[in-house]
Amino acid sequence: MKKPYHILIVDDDPDVLTSARILLKQHFQKVETTEDPSDLNRILSRKNIDLVLLDMNFRKGRNDGAEGIYWLKHIRELSPSTQVVLMTAYGEVELAVKAIKEGAFDFVLKPWTNEKLLATINNALKLAREQQKVAQLQHSNKQWEDQAALKEEDLISRSPSMTSVLETLKKVAETDANILLLGENGTGKSALALSIHRMSMRKQEPFVTVDLGAIAPSLFESELFGHKKGAFTDASEDKAGRFESAHEGSLFLDEIGNLDLSLQSKLLNALQTQEIRRVGENQSRKVNVRLICATNSPLHDWVEEKRFRQDLLYRINTVEIVVPPLRERLEDIPLLARKFFERFCKKYNKESLSLSIEAIDALCEYHWPGNVRELEHSMERAVILSAGKEVKSEDLQLRGGQAAKPAGLNLEEMERHLVLQALDKHRGNISKAAKDLGLTRAALYRRMEKYEL
Numbered sequence: 001m002k003k004p005y006h007i008l009i010v011d012d013d014p015d016v017l018t019s020a021r022i023l024l025k026q027h028f029q030k031v032e033t034t035e036d037p038s039d040l041n042r043i044l045s046r047k048n049i050d051l052v053l054l055d056m057n058f059r060k061g062r063n064d065g066a067e068g069i070y071w072l073k074h075i076r077e078l079s080p081s082t083q084v085v086l087m088t089a090y091g092e093v094e095l096a097v098k099a100i101k102e103g104a105f106d107f108v109l110k111p112w113t114n115e116k117l118l119a120t121i122n123n124a125l126k127l128a129r130e131q132q133k134v135a136q137l138q139h140s141n142k143q144w145e146d147q148a149a150l151k152e153e154d155l156i157s158r159s160p161s162m163t164s165v166l167e168t169l170k171k172v173a174e175t176d177a178n179i180l181l182l183g184e185n186g187t188g189k190s191a192l193a194l195s196i197h198r199m200s201m202r203k204q205e206p207f208v209t210v211d212l213g214a215i216a217p218s219l220f221e222s223e224l225f226g227h228k229k230g231a232f233t234d235a236s237e238d239k240a241g242r243f244e245s246a247h248e249g250s251l252f253l254d255e256i257g258n259l260d261l262s263l264q265s266k267l268l269n270a271l272q273t274q275e276i277r278r279v280g281e282n283q284s285r286k287v288n289v290r291l292i293c294a295t296n297s298p299l300h301d302w303v304e305e306k307r308f309r310q311d312l313l314y315r316i317n318t319v320e321i322v323v324p325p326l327r328e329r330l331e332d333i334p335l336l337a338r339k340f341f342e343r344f345c346k347k348y349n350k351e352s353l354s355l356s357i358e359a360i361d362a363l364c365e366y367h368w369p370g371n372v373r374e375l376e377h378s379m380e381r382a383v384i385l386s387a388g389k390e391v392k393s394e395d396l397q398l399r400g401g402q403a404a405k406p407a408g409l410n411l412e413e414m415e416r417h418l419v420l421q422a423l424d425k426h427r428g429n430i431s432k433a434a435k436d437l438g439l440t441r442a443a444l445y446r447r448m449e450k451y452e453l
């Protein structure tokens with residue numbers, strides 16, 4: 001199978017162009033040639049070239065390689081992610097070394113052997129892919145980092161319903177099946193998605209998250225599929241979408257119910273063809289991702305109401321898993337409560353604090369509309385607010401219970417407290433919590449980040 005790369009060969013000798021093209025066409029999806037290096041501007045600004053095979057000497061009679069170095073620098077500036085392999089004549093090794101210092105990946109001596117040329121190009125493309133991965137990791141969002149910080153053994157449960165979910169996940173994680181996680185907010189869907197990735201054969205590859213509940217719908221397409229420079233006002237440079245970032249790894253689409261019908265079609269198309277097209281580009285790119293989706297929306301009802309495409313649902317739910325709400329996992333409540341409590345005691349230097357039995361009973365009786373996330377927040381709040389040695393049920397401030405007065409808090413602590421309260425009230429629904437607090441979603445996100453919520 002041809003590799004999904006786009007290669008450009010630049011040489012003023014038509015015979016060299018022809019023989020290189022014939023060879024490379026057998027191995028790579030797209031191969032273009034030009035005799036004139038000044039075409040580089042036009043080509044690089046319109047197309048995504050993965051690698052340029054560049055001659056060192058263009059004008060007849062000149063063989064100091066200066067022009068090759070000039071064009072090499074030019075390519076590095078115009079398109080830093082494009083790899084450059086130089087073609088040099090015998091006796092120009094010193095020049096080639098200089099070129100490598102200027103950013104060329106490697107050089108091949110003319111006349112080349114096919115094996116050597118292919119091996120050099122493949123190595124350059126492999127490096128480019130690795131560099132991309134590093135860049136993706138560096139750019140990955142905070143949410144990803146939070147999830148990455150969660151260790152597998154952190155996902156704890158002893159309730160029969162959740163244990164059976166975890167067992168099913170273990171079985172399907174290794175396959176490449178697309179998985180749909182259904183369940184209320186805060187039940188642990190994101191944590192499970194990461195756990196699936198970590199148990200899969202793709203675990204060494206990227207795990208990329210797109211939270212469709214946290215970005216503006218107008219940005220969905222470019223976020224998922226990327227864009228070309230100039231495709232819209234804010235597109236100041238070419239950008240790969242999350243699909244490309246997740247190539248060979250897993251893509252987690254959280255709140256998939258937020259996709260409108262036109263994007264549902266585009267997503268379906270991408271899944272069917274395993275190709276995506278960046279916004280503003282004509283050419284498509286091959287991608288290979290394992291898709292994990294999650295939602296608290298009733299997608300099956302939405303199919304009936306024609307709000308969600310049935311064919312897309314069937315694509316994403318090869319395996320469908322319902323994550324039970326916390327109130328149906330009674331055995332998990334004390335287990336998780338203690339775990340969170342210990343974590344926050346450590347964080348706030350209150351390690352002598354304890355959780356009373358009657359507080360645990362109250363936790364077990366509560367209905368947990370915001371599920372594990374609400375329990376986590378309640379434990380944090382209890383640790384922060386408790387003044388004594390032991391947290392009692394009235395310190396828990398469970399909704400419908402007696403609210404403790406958050407006395408003695410400074411302005412920042414008060415703000416954090418209000419943000420937590422609003423998130424709990426709306427079961428982690430950012431839009432509703434923001435509205436309640438009189439903030440924009442972005443302003444609420446900033447505060448959540450500030451207070452590490």
Ligand SMILES: Nc1ncnc2c1ncn2[C@@H]1O[C@H](COP(=O)(O)OP(=O)(O)OP(=O)(O)O)[C@@H](O)[C@H]1O
Binds near residue numbers: 155183186254294
């Ligand atoms: N079984 C578990 N053990 C330990 N921590 C858990 C468990 N389940 C969930 N959590 C924690 O609870 C919080 C909420 O979980 P998560 O974000 O995965 O829920 P979600 O279902 O994806 O929520 P939403 O639908 O709002 O995106 C996270 O901090 C997560 O680490």
